[in-house]
Amino acid sequence: MAVAQQKRTESNPWRTAQHQFDEAADILKLxxxxxxILREVQREFTCHFPVQMDDKTVRNFTGFRIQHxxxxxxxxxxxxxxxxxxLDEVKALAMWMTWKCAVVxxxxxxxxxxxxxxxYSLSANELEHLTRRFATEISILVGPDRDIPAPDVxxxxxxxxxxxxxxxxxxxxxxxxxxxxxxxxxxxxxxxADATGRGVMICTVAALETxxxxxxxxxxxxxxxxxxxxxxARLLEEAGCQVxxxxxxxxxxxNPLGLSVKKLIEYRARExxxxxxxxxxxxxxxxxxxxxxxxxxPAALENQITxxxxxxxxxxxxxxxxxxxxxxxxxxxxxNRGVILVPDILANAGGVTVSYxxxxxxxxxxxxxxxxxxxxxxxxxxxxxxxxxAIRDEQRVDLRMAAYLLAVKRVAVATADxxxxx
Numbered sequence: 123m124a125v126a127q128q129k130r131t132e133s134n135p136w137r138t139a140q141h142q143f144d145e146a147a148d149i150l151k152l153x154x155x156x157x158x159i160l161r162e163v164q165r166e167f168t169c170h171f172p173v174q175m176d177d178k179t180v181r182n183f184t185g186f187r188i189q190h191x192x193x194x195x196x197x198x199x200x201x202x203x204x205x206x207x208x209l210d211e212v213k214a215l216a217m218w219m220t221w222k223c224a225v226v227x228x229x230x231x232x233x234x235x236x237x238x239x240x241x242y243s244l245s246a247n248e249l250e251h252l253t254r255r256f257a258t259e260i261s262i263l264v265g266p267d268r269d270i271p272a273p274d275v276x277x278x279x280x281x282x283x284x285x286x287x288x289x290x291x292x293x294x295x296x297x298x299x300x301x302x303x304x305x306x307x308x309x310x311x312x313x314x315a316d317a318t319g320r321g322v323m324i325c326t327v328a329a330l331e332t333x334x335x336x337x338x339x340x341x342x343x344x345x346x347x348x349x350x351x352x353x354x355a356r357l358l359e360e361a362g363c364q365v366x367x368x369x370x371x372x373x374x375x376x377n378p379l380g381l382s383v384k385k386l387i388e389y390r391a392r393e394x395x396x397x398x399x400x401x402x403x404x405x406x407x408x409x410x411x412x413x414x415x416x417x418x419x420p421a422a423l424e425n426q427i428t429x430x431x432x433x434x435x436x437x438x439x440x441x442x443x444x445x446x447x448x449x450x451x452x453x454x455x456x457x458n459r460g461v462i463l464v465p466d467i468l469a470n471a472g473g474v475t476v477s478y479x480x481x482x483x484x485x486x487x488x489x490x491x492x493x494x495x496x497x498x499x500x501x502x503x504x505x506x507x508x509x510x511x512a513i514r515d516e517q518r519v520d521l522r523m524a525a526y527l528l529a530v531k532r533v534a535v536a537t538a539d540x541x542x543x544x
Contacts, residue, residue, distance in 0.1 A: 135211050142522070147530065156538060163188050163213050164189050167263060168305070168359060169186075191268060195231055196266075197263075197268065198230035199274075201281070202215070203236070212234045222403045225471060225525050233269050237295050249404075256285075261292055268475075276305075282310075298484040302478075304311040318470050319351070320348065320357055326358060326361075327361055329439055329462060340475075343367040343411070343417070347370050351368065409432075426448070432452035440462070441466075471506070490493055
């Protein structure tokens with residue numbers, strides 16, 4: 123019973139987010155009043171809304187939109203459609219977004235949204251109806267200068283287009299800057315689809331450099347082969363790494379001699395799954411993280427690396443493509459073992475950085491080339507990595523705490539400068 127209780131506590135993402143913040147606040151000796159403000163979310167919005175299904179029955183869904191802090195600019199954060207969405211999860215994701223935007227120093231606060239639903243169980247028509255109804259429910263919160271959603275787990279560019287169109291219909295004119303991650307044809311940005319994975323690659327190469335290593339022939343395991351995981355794998359392979367294992371929901375595939383990422387992507391596009399990929403063996407999800415490798419990229423969901431498996435991870439470098447994949451207990455184990463970990467709020471910030479570019483381009487109706495976007499994003503990610511590295515060396519902390527010290531201080535200063543209204 124005690125073990126089960128520990129697992130439940132450790133797996134609570136909101137508890138993890140607050141724990142990480144508390145550690146940073148202690149080191150920064152944060153003012154008690156500021157600590158109270160930043161430790162909680164600013165707004166919690168929960169809605170229960172009906173959707174008519176294709177068979178004319180009505181289903182009720184529950185959705186959330188959380189704003190953690192908006193003192194540095196409009197709220198920014200994705201929309202997640204997943205059966206396991208919870209209020210605590212969305213609160214944690216919103217807080218992480220605040221720190222993520224602050225680490226790369228873009229003028230946003232943190233937000234997140236979600237609907238408890240399995241999007242893959244709905245028809246395209248049902249998914250559109252759900253998206254448009256949810257957009258209407260949270261329309262009182264969102265807007266280009268207020269709160270700007272984006273894709274996340276279970277959502278994509280098409281869902282963002284429906285969301286933007288719904289808000290535009292309410293106002294009577296096109297509001298392309300309402301969301302980011304849209305198709306290019308309706309105001310999306312070139313380079314956005316690859317942005318998060320590209321940021322993961324940039325941080326991986328930078329981390330290897332600090333370890334005195336080159337990407338060439340570094341063995342990589344990628345957990346999660348969605349947008350972030352597949353792009354990370356492809357770009358790491360292009361950088362010279364050797365991808366030996368990847369996974370989906372059902373489990374993973376492994377070949378110690380390496381997998382061709384290009385062929386993996388083509389195979390899944392054709393077959394709808396990675397199962398049966400030639401020359402690879404199936405690996406259960408619980409074993410994937412323990413595979414012999416040099417670099418591990420958890421790019422699935424939160425709470426994947428815990429106190430129950432951290433000691434068995436063999437990678438010497440972990441780069442968090444997902445949000446919150448590692449619990450504080452696991453962090454301590456990995457730190458004591460000398461494993462280098464690039465935290466989520468830095469490693470996967472490429473996505474929100476290019477989302478910021480998309481927002482700016484929409485507001486000014488002037489668009490940049492993909493080369494310009496990638497170059498600007500790389501400059502921001504590289505600068506941010508160096509800033510975090512400098513704090514790590516100065517404060518003698520790990521990279522996660524260094525990133526938190528940078529982010530929390532920036533948000534705390536902005537909050538203090540603005541003061542408490544009235």
